Amino acid sequence: MEAPVVLSAEFLRERLLQGLEAEHVEVEDTTPGRCATSFKVLVVSPRFQGKPLLQRHRLVNEVLAEELKHIHAFEQRTLTPEQWAKEQEGK
Amino acid sequence: MNGSLCRLRAALWRSAASRPLLFTPRYLSQGGAAGDGAGGAGPSEEEVGRLVRAHPVVVFMKGTPAQPQCGFSNAVVQILRLHGVTDYHSYDVLQDHNLRQGIKNYSNWPTIPQVFLNGEFVGGCDILLQMHQSGDLVEELKKLGIRSALLDSEKDHGKK
Numbered sequence: 001m002e003a004p005v006v007l008s009a010e011f012l013r014e015r016l017l018q019g020l021e022a023e024h025v026e027v028e029d030t031t032p033g034r035c036a037t038s039f040k041v042l043v044v045s046p047r048f049q050g051k052p053l054l055q056r057h058r059l060v061n062e063v064l065a066e067e068l069k070h071i072h073a074f075e076q077r078t079l080t081p082e083q084w085a086k087e088q089e090g091k
Numbered sequence: 092m093n094g095s096l097c098r099l100r101a102a103l104w105r106s107a108a109s110r111p112l113l114f115t116p117r118y119l120s121q122g123g124a125a126g127d128g129a130g131g132a133g134p135s136e137e138e139v140g141r142l143v144r145a146h147p148v149v150v151f152m153k154g155t156p157a158q159p160q161c162g163f164s165n166a167v168v169q170i171l172r173l174h175g176v177t178d179y180h181s182y183d184v185l186q187d188h189n190l191r192q193g194i195k196n197y198s199n200w201p202t203i204p205q206v207f208l209n210g211e212f213v214g215g216c217d218i219l220l221q222m223h224q225s226g227d228l229v230e231e232l233k234k235l236g237i238r239s240a241l242l243d244s245e246k247d248h249g250k251k
Contacts, residue, residue, distance in 0.1 A: 053214065053218050054213065054214050057218060058199070061201055069201070073162075073163065074202055075217050076217055077217070
């Protein structure tokens with residue numbers, strides 16, 4: 001058995017920032033009562049450029065491969081810097 | 092997006108009435124040591140490959156379409172239902188630990204639910220939801236010869 005892993009939003013954020021050269025990362029702990037570990041992430045990275053959604057999500061999954069084994073529910077949004085900027089403008 | 096997920100679920104609940112539901116086929120190691128069999132022999136890639144191609148639309152989920160056991164699985168069911176897709180194969184991974192791990196290995200995807208169209212992995216709840224929002228899902232269904240029910244209701248909503 002592996003050692004217990006303690007995950008935090010901040011830890012995941014660091015991993016994503018480094019692993020994906022991300023410009024912007026938001027990680028929210030969405031753990032409700034019934035699940036132990038749930039997270040929702042928003043990743044803005046130039047590495048998503050030209051990649052379809054599935055591939056972008058796979059990149060995120062790869063970076064968090066170890067962590068995901070311990071995460072129960074995981075939501076993600078993956079945007080390029082351009083998409084992110086556009087979204088910010090719209091706000 | 093949790094909020095939107097909840098809204099989606101609420102909004103879709105009405106259409107979730109009593110449609111004829113698919114069967115959940117029996118598969119793989121019946122009565123096998125499903126226990127906590129983390130190290131147990133899972134289904135072979137070939138076996139899983141047969142499952143994902145068993146129908147043009149295949150969903151691996153927690154629970155059944157009639158009784159999803161997880162909000163994300165429920166969201167997938169509701170999105171499909173919104174498009175009028177009620178004829179599909181679903182597999183309840185809670186009934187088979189080996190399948191639960193086997194499908195993750197097969198698609199190299201860490202979470203459930205998982206949606207396959209024509210045997211091809213398209214994604215989980217997030218991706219299906221975004222495909223729904225972008226209109227891509229309508230196109231993907233069209234490739235399968237399935238006309239999304241949304242096309243027929245669009246006029247009423249004046250959707251973009």
